[in-house]
Amino acid sequence: MRQPELLIQADAEDLAYAVASRFITRVVDAQSTGGVAHVVLTGGRVAAVVYRAVAESPARVEIDWRRVEFWWGDERFLPDGDPDRNETQARDALLSHVDVDPARVHPMPADTGQGAEAAAATYAAELAGVPKFDVLMLGVGPDGHVASLFPGYPQLEVTDVDAVAVHDSPKPPPTRVSLTFPRLARAREVWFVVSGEDKADAVAQALGGGDIPAARPKGEDRTLWLIDQAAASKLA
Template identity: 45%
Template sequence: MVTTVQGSIKSVVVEPTPASLAARVADRFLTRIVARTRNGRIAHICLTGGSMGGAVLAAAADDDRVATIDWSLVHFWWGDERFVERDDPDRNSLQSRRALLDRLDIPAENIHEVAAPSDGLSLDEAATAYAAELARFGRSGEAWPSFAVCFLGVGPDGHIASLFPDRQEVTVTDAAVLPVRNSPKPPPERVTLTRPVLNHSKRVWLVLTGADKASALGLALAGASYASVPAAGAKGRRRTVFFVDEAAAAEVAPELIDRDY
């Protein structure tokens, strides 16, 4: 069954394993980029970290369509970043580069990374600089671009990006980017996009695997408070899709699963 949430179509897509899920999401991802750029339109893409974020990009890298896309029309951003050096394994952008971005014929200026400590900016200044970079690509005076696709991972606690449950950052609506200190998940310092930016995306794709995510997925689908379960507040303007494996889907009612998307 497909439901509608505040004008956005919301659905759950299930694959048997993390590997088959990564392949399916990668296929949909490249299909969307091809459709978006076919007539010369710009595609802004928001990436996520985590094992599935990397797995999806690695699966995309092996697709023959990668060589046919005009990557000069694609811009990559991140929903959050760990405030660590660019060569630190914890860095989301490093993971994305290794999985896909460094294999693309794409202008360097189309890859929009959050500053690292060695760039000479403080955590607050890094957040401010990223907000200014987003604003450069906002249309009609908007403070950020509309992402064609925004990928989000979901933690066992229901967090998305670096918006954690019952913290002030998840309720902020008057800023595009925030510094995060004392994160409940290491490393402690991060930079995150806010809910208004994430939810301005045309499509929000939440990708999660494993039995430890089943409870968070169930709460998100049940309409829990976004302050306590941030994933429940993630929604694209056109479509919101939860891509999950069978282990994570343990608490999903069969009628909520979209078998055609």
């Protein structure tokens, strides 16, 4: 497996537009043989800017949006439409502005009273038959978590299912649903999109081989760390 590649932009805005451009190119490439592109979206402050940049880019017309399958790496287990859900963020910034096929948008289940374990099982079943993601985007927390896989939590060691419930999250809301490491690993390209000085220690640890969750996901073909100068400030 190739070593991760590091690409540094001046600031969060430059980073967002660089990621947006790369995203459009990658999806077009994935569709070039006539197939469907499978992409995994993330949440967070940079992700929202990336999605808006994609929606505003003239190059977005190069994508056949009806042939994109959208997935999520994790989700806050909240009612449908809650502004804190990653799905809501992505719909507001991108999906409502392009001609997606609603049947190809796969949000993690919202909280309807069924419990996060049932929601995780439902999502794992929906993922059955999806061989690989073409591109999977991840943010990184200051503590080094990715998706909703937090340092020291038992979900880090789950290998027999594709999605798990997470309770007592160290950041709100306390209940979440997350893909597991084996499912995150089934991606041709994994992109870490990270901005801000508060993430610099985690970036340095992950790229230095530290024992944190962010050090673990790797793309089968390519692993990219797309970060800004502030997030890169602790790198040697």
